[in-house]
Each structure stands twice: as structure tokens, then as C-alpha cells.
Amino acid sequence: MDVFLFSFICCKLLFFLSESSFASDTITSSQSLSDGMTLVSKEGSFELGFFSPGSSKNRYLGIWYKNMPVKTVVWVANRINPINDSPGLLVVNQTGNLVLTSQDKSVVWSANLSKEVRTPVVLQLLDSGNLVLRGERDGGSETYLWQSFDYPSDTLLPGMKLGWDLKTGLERRITSWKSPDDPSPGNFIWAVERQDNPELIMRKGSRKFQRSGPWNGLQFSATPLRPNPIFNFGFVSNEDELYYTFDMRDKAAFSRIVMNQTLYLRQRFIWEKATQSWELYSNVPRDLCDTYALCGANGICIINDLPVCQCLQGFKPNSRGYVDWSQGCVRDKSLNYSRQDGFIKFTAMKLPDATLSWVSKSMNLNECREKCLDNSSCMAYTNSDIRGEGSGCAMWFGDLIDIRYFQDGGQDLYIRMSASELAKGVPRMKIVVTVISTAALLAVVIAAGYLVHKRRRNIVQNMDLELPLFELATIANATDNFSINNKLGEGGFGPVYKGMLVDGQEIAVKRLSKISEQGLKELKNEVILFSKLQHRNLVKLLGYCIQGEEKLLIYEFMPNKSLNSFIFGLGPYNLKIFG
Ligand SMILES: *[C@@H]1O[C@H](CO)[C@@H](O)[C@H](O)[C@H]1NC(C)=O
Numbered sequence: 001m002d003v004f005l006f007s008f009i010c011c012k013l014l015f016f017l018s019e020s021s022f023a024s025d026t027i028t029s030s031q032s033l034s035d036g037m038t039l040v041s042k043e044g045s046f047e048l049g050f051f052s053p054g055s056s057k058n059r060y061l062g063i064w065y066k067n068m069p070v071k072t073v074v075w076v077a078n079r080i081n082p083i084n085d086s087p088g089l090l091v092v093n094q095t096g097n098l099v100l101t102s103q104d105k106s107v108v109w110s111a112n113l114s115k116e117v118r119t120p121v122v123l124q125l126l127d128s129g130n131l132v133l134r135g136e137r138d139g140g141s142e143t144y145l146w147q148s149f150d151y152p153s154d155t156l157l158p159g160m161k162l163g164w165d166l167k168t169g170l171e172r173r174i175t176s177w178k179s180p181d182d183p184s185p186g187n188f189i190w191a192v193e194r195q196d197n198p199e200l201i202m203r204k205g206s207r208k209f210q211r212s213g214p215w216n217g218l219q220f221s222a223t224p225l226r227p228n229p230i231f232n233f234g235f236v237s238n239e240d241e242l243y244y245t246f247d248m249r250d251k252a253a254f255s256r257i258v259m260n261q262t263l264y265l266r267q268r269f270i271w272e273k274a275t276q277s278w279e280l281y282s283n284v285p286r287d288l289c290d291t292y293a294l295c296g297a298n299g300i301c302i303i304n305d306l307p308v309c310q311c312l313q314g315f316k317p318n319s320r321g322y323v324d325w326s327q328g329c330v331r332d333k334s335l336n337y338s339r340q341d342g343f344i345k346f347t348a349m350k351l352p353d354a355t356l357s358w359v360s361k362s363m364n365l366n367e368c369r370e371k372c373l374d375n376s377s378c379m380a381y382t383n384s385d386i387r388g389e390g391s392g393c394a395m396w397f398g399d400l401i402d403i404r405y406f407q408d409g410g411q412d413l414y415i416r417m418s419a420s421e422l423a424k425g426v427p428r429m430k431i432v433v434t435v436i437s438t439a440a441l442l443a444v445v446i447a448a449g450y451l452v453h454k455r456r457r458n459i460v461q462n463m464d465l466e467l468p469l470f471e472l473a474t475i476a477n478a479t480d481n482f483s484i485n486n487k488l489g490e491g492g493f494g495p496v497y498k499g500m501l502v503d504g505q506e507i508a509v510k511r512l513s514k515i516s517e518q519g520l521k522e523l524k525n526e527v528i529l530f531s532k533l534q535h536r537n538l539v540k541l542l543g544y545c546i547q548g549e550e551k552l553l554i555y556e557f558m559p560n561k562s563l564n565s566f567i568f569g570l571g572p573y574n575l576k577i578f579g
């Protein structure tokens with residue numbers, strides 16, 4: 001018996017001493033995890049341990065995917081408090097708390113359990129990537145004393161909840177890292193807005209830059225209606241909880257949503273087993289019209305139309321001279337908000353910012369209309385749930401902000417109009433759908449290329465796009481062959497270089513990334529937009545280049561314009577919004 005116990009203890013000790021082979025998924029109250037040791041989840045998906053991000057020497061406790069060629073960290077414990085002097089130690093202490101200390105025993109981070117736990121506890125790394133603290137006997141249950149999923153870093157994993165536990169007031173939000181070397185919270189935030197008509201909002205600091213639109217029973221109002229082959233998602237909104245979550249259809253597949261550190265982007269990645277790399281699956285914002293309040297109050301964004309910003313029927317631009325869309329639109333004739341008013345139904349809309357909105361799940365559309373008419377600040381209404389015949393009532397008060405039109409998806413919105421406006425009849429929303437297929441664009445490009453060849457000139461006028469086509473050699477020459485010294489920065493669609501043409505003209509060159517399909521679409525949109533919207537305040541688009549794999553946009557270089565206007569901007573308006 002004693003011999004057995006002795007060898008057991010020896011065995012345990014050896015286990016402890018052999019660095020990095022701590023192939024267990026749990027530690028208990030009597031154990032600790034020091035720098036060099038790791039916990040590995042049962043199926044080997046995730047690993048918990050100490051790491052140094054990027055080129056930093058600081059040590060952090062974190063969770064990453066096991067067995068990936070590049071370490072992808074999904075959670076960091078001591079984000080704001082790195083260990084920099086000595087090896088750290090993670091302990092489950094006597095009162096059941098999870099405590100991270102540096103060598104001098106000072107507490108670097110702790111799980112801050114609200115109450116002392118007397119029963120023996122276990123810390124376990126689950127295959128979902130969740131690090132949980134639970135009672136030793138609560139193996140199967142999903143009630144935890146503490147879990148890392150409640151304190152997200154910059155990554156949302158399948159099964160995590162983005163949003164609120166309304167009973168405890170706990171909020172789970174995603175915040176970008178400051179930089180690749182520093183996991184402390186950066187400026188970019190993704191969170192659930194806790195309001196009558198909740199939605200998901202992305203912010204830089206306190207400033208919104210994208211919103212999901214309210215949940216309509218099936219999905220968020222801003223998501224096109226199409227089945228998703230890769231993951232399921234849901235939004236829970238009841239008295240106890242308010243959150244967004246997703247999970248993978250193929251449980252063995254890896255996917256993560258990350259807030260980018262430097263760009264106005266939330267990105268979803270999927271792990272490709274074949275190439276052993278993360279593939280970018282989607283970017284949000286997806287396009288220009290996803291930009292929060294791009295068209296100002298009562299303006300509507302129509303991605304395939306020109307201009308992309310327009311006023312709702314019955315409204316006119318609220319600015320003199322050149323249309324400044326940030327000023328939005330005002331009513332043609334003021335509305336006296338009486339019961340004589342009526343509503344015009346707009347279809348396929350992204351519903352407006354729901355900060356000043358009110359919801360009733362029990363009212364029907366008629367009751368909703370009546371209530372809106374009676375309320376002297378109600379501007380619009382619609383069903384809050386579009387499933388089946390539609391049900392519930394959502395009303396908006398004051399100006400309508402951040403509306404867009406979708407070709408596929410969106411929903412109905414009934415906007416209040418004066419009797420005289422209604423007399424004019426059905427809405428005549430000018431929706432010119434400029435669908436230029438990739439093939440058509442290529443035809444233009446090939447034709448242009450042919451002209452270049454024929455005339456043996458560097459620049460030719462391309463009648464269709466009304467913009468000069470540059471030869472790759474010209475741009476390569478101007479940017480010192482895209483040298484790193486000429487690089488101004490990296491944007492959502494690729495790097496931006498500074499250059500100089502032979503005639504001395506300074507240029508900024510946006511080199512679209514080789515995700516060819518996306519690149520070509522962006523290029524098309526941008527070329528069309530810019531060629532129609534030349535204006536002295538805008539960064540001037542001089543031309544473009546498509547040759548082989550390369551897709552380039554060439555702008556006039558303006559030293560005092562913000563980098564964002566070259567980088568993020570698809571269109572001109574970002575100058576005002578992000579500048
Ligand atoms: C366990 O850690 C918590 C948090 O640092 C601390 O408040 C508590 O006193 C510790 N318990 C013991 C027995 O050291």
C-alpha cells in the first residue's frame with residue numbers, strides 16, 4: 001500500500017518536473033502550472049500556457065490552438081499586466097481562487113471569484129477552448145465557478161457568448177489587441193448594445209463604425225438572407241440573457257472571429273487542414289454602405305447606385321452646394337406629426353439605428369401603425385419578427401440613421417410621410433443596378449490593354465471607365481518595385497505604396513490583395529465610384545492597372561491626407577468619417 005502511494009507520488013513529481021510534457025487537461029487545488037508547462041485539452045485542440053507575443057519579451061498566460069504551425073492565441077489572462085521580471089506561476093489557491101503570481105509572489109492576475117469556495121475545485125481546459133474552474137465533483141455539469149469564455153479577449157470562438165448575463169450584469173465583449181506585441185485592450189470593440197431593440201455594434205473608442213441591425217427572428221437585419229454552409233448562429237434575448245453565439249456545423253472544424261488590431265474590421269477565419277493555414281472567410285464591414293451612418297440622417301445607402309447616398313423619398317439633402325452626405329437629409333416639407341400622416345413602405349431595408357427604438361413582441365403590424373401615428377415622435381415602424389406572416393412591433397423615434405438598401409435580404413420599413421407626400425404615390429426610389437460582371441470588366445480591361453499595346457503609350461484613355469489604365473511596369477518603376485521603403489501602410493484590401501511617376505507626379509498605389517474575386521469586385525466598385533465622383537476634397541484617383549495577378553489603384557499622393565483615406569476607403573466618404 002505504502003509502496004504504491006510512494007510510487008504514485010514519485011510519478012506525479014516526475015510529471016511536474018518534466019517541462020512542457022504536462023499532458024493533462026486539469027490541475028487541482030494542490031497543483032500549479034509554471035512557465036514552460038502547459039495544459040492540453042482532452043482531444044488536443046487547445047493548449048494553456050505562458051507565451052510572449054510577437055517580438056515582446058513579456059510573459060502572458062494564454063490559450064492557443066495546439067498543433068498549429070503558427071501560434072494562434074485566442075485568450076489572454078493577464079492582458080494588461082504582463083510578467084516581465086520572473087517566471088509566472090498559476091495556482092488554484094486554498095480558497096478556490098485562480099491566481100497568477102510572479103516570482104516575488106505578487107498577484108499579477110486573478111479570476112476574482114466573488115465568494116470563497118470550500119469544496120475542492122478543479123481547473124480544466126476544455127476542447128472548446130474554454131478554461132473552467134469547477135467543483136471537483138461537477139465533471140459533467142456546465143455550471144462553472146468561473147470560465148474564460150466569460151472574459152473574452154479579441155477572439156470569439158464557437159460556443160462563446162457575445163453579450164450580457166442580465167441577472168449578474170456581466171458583459172462579454174471583444175476588444176482588439178493593441179498591437180501584435182501587446183495583447184492589452186486596443187481601440188476596436190465589438191459588443192451587444194443593451195437597449196430595447198438590441199443589436200451588435202462595432203466601435204473605435206466610443207464611436208460606432210458598423211452595426212448589425214436589430215435581430216428579426218431569423219438573423220440581423222443587415223445580413224443577406226442566405227443559408228450558411230459552415231456555421232449556425234443565433235441571438236438570444238430574454239429576461240435573463242442577451243447574446244450572440246455561433247457554432248460549427250462540422251464540430252471538428254476550427255473557426256474564429258477576431259477584431260483586427262489596426263483596421264476597422266472584424267474578420268472570420270476558417271482553418272484549412274489541407275494548407276495548414278487560416279483562410280479569411282469574411283470581413284465586416286463588407287462594403288462602403290456598411291460604414292455607420294455614411295449617408296447621414298434620413299439618407300439611404302445603395303451600394304450599386306450612383307451616388308451611393310441618396311435621400312429617402314420626401315427628403316432633400318441638408319447641405320448647400322456640393323452634397324455633403326454627413327449632413328444627411330431633411331424633409332421636403334415639414335411634417336406636423338398628426339393622425340393625417342401616413343406611411344410609405346420601403347422594402348429590402350437594413351433597419352435604422354435602434355438606439356431610439358421601442359419594441360413590443362405582442363403587437364401586430366396594424367396596432368404598431370396606430371401606435372406610431374399616435375406618437376408625435378414616431379418616424380417609422382415595422383414587424384420586430386419577420387418569421388411566418390410577421391409579428392411584433394418595432395418603432396423608431398427621431399431621425400433615421402444608417403439605413404441601406406439590399407438587393408437580397410433586408411426587410412420592410414414603414415416611414416412616416418405627410419398626406420401630401422403620400423398623394424404623390426408609390427416610392428420612386430431610383431435604384432439603378434449597375435451590375436458589371438467580372439467578365440464585362442475583364443472585356444473592358446482586355447480592350448484597354450489592346451489599345452495600350454497598339455498605341456505603345458503608357459497611359460491610354462479608357463472610354464468605358466473614363467480612367468487611365470497604367471502599365472504594371474510604370475507603377476513598379478514608380479514604387480521602386482513595390483519596395484518596403486515605399487510602403488505607406490497596410491489596408492483591408494492590401495498594402496499601399498508611395499511612388500513617383502517619371503513626370504514627377506507623386507502617387508499612392510493601393511495594391512489589392514490576391515484574393516482575386518474580392519479584389520476585382522472592390523476594384524470595380526472603386527473605379528466606378530471615383531470616376532463619377534471626382535471632387536476637389538477627395539483623394540483623386542488617377543488610374544488603375546490590372547495585369548496578371550496584379551490589381552492596382554493609383555491615386556494622387558497627398559501628404560496631408562490621412563492614411564485611412566488610401567487604406568480603408570473604398571470611396572471618398574471615409575475621409576470625413578475616419579479621417
Ligand atoms: C486566494 O486568492 C485570492 C485572490 O488573490 C485572495 O483574495 C485569497 O485570499 C487567496 N486565498 C488564500 C488562502 O491565499
Ligand SMILES: *[C@@H]1O[C@H](CO)[C@@H](O)[C@H](O)[C@H]1NC(C)=O
Pocket residue numbers: 109110111112
Ligand atoms: C480583479 O479585481 C481587481 C480589483 O478589484 C481588479 O483590479 C482586476 O482587474 C480584476 N481582475 C479581473 C481578471 O477581473
Ligand SMILES: *[C@@H]1O[C@H](CO)[C@@H](O)[C@H](O)[C@H]1NC(C)=O
Pocket residue numbers: 336338340418419420
Ligand atoms: C396637419 O396636417 C394635416 C394634413 O396636412 C392638416 O389637415 C392638419 O390641419 C395639420 N395640423 C396642424 C396642427 O397643423
Ligand SMILES: *[C@@H]1O[C@H](CO)[C@@H](O)[C@H](O)[C@H]1NC(C)=O
Pocket residue numbers: 358374375376377378
Ligand atoms: C412615444 O412612444 C415612446 C415609447 O412608447 C414613449 O416613450 C414616448 O413618450 C412617446 N412619445 C409621445 C410624445 O407620445
Ligand SMILES: *[C@@H]1O[C@H](CO)[C@@H](O)[C@H](O)[C@H]1NC(C)=O
Pocket residue numbers: 258259260261262263265490491492493494
Ligand atoms: C488585419 O487585417 C489585415 C487585412 O486582412 C491582415 O493582413 C492582418 O493580418 C490583420 N491583423 C490581424 C491582427 O489579424
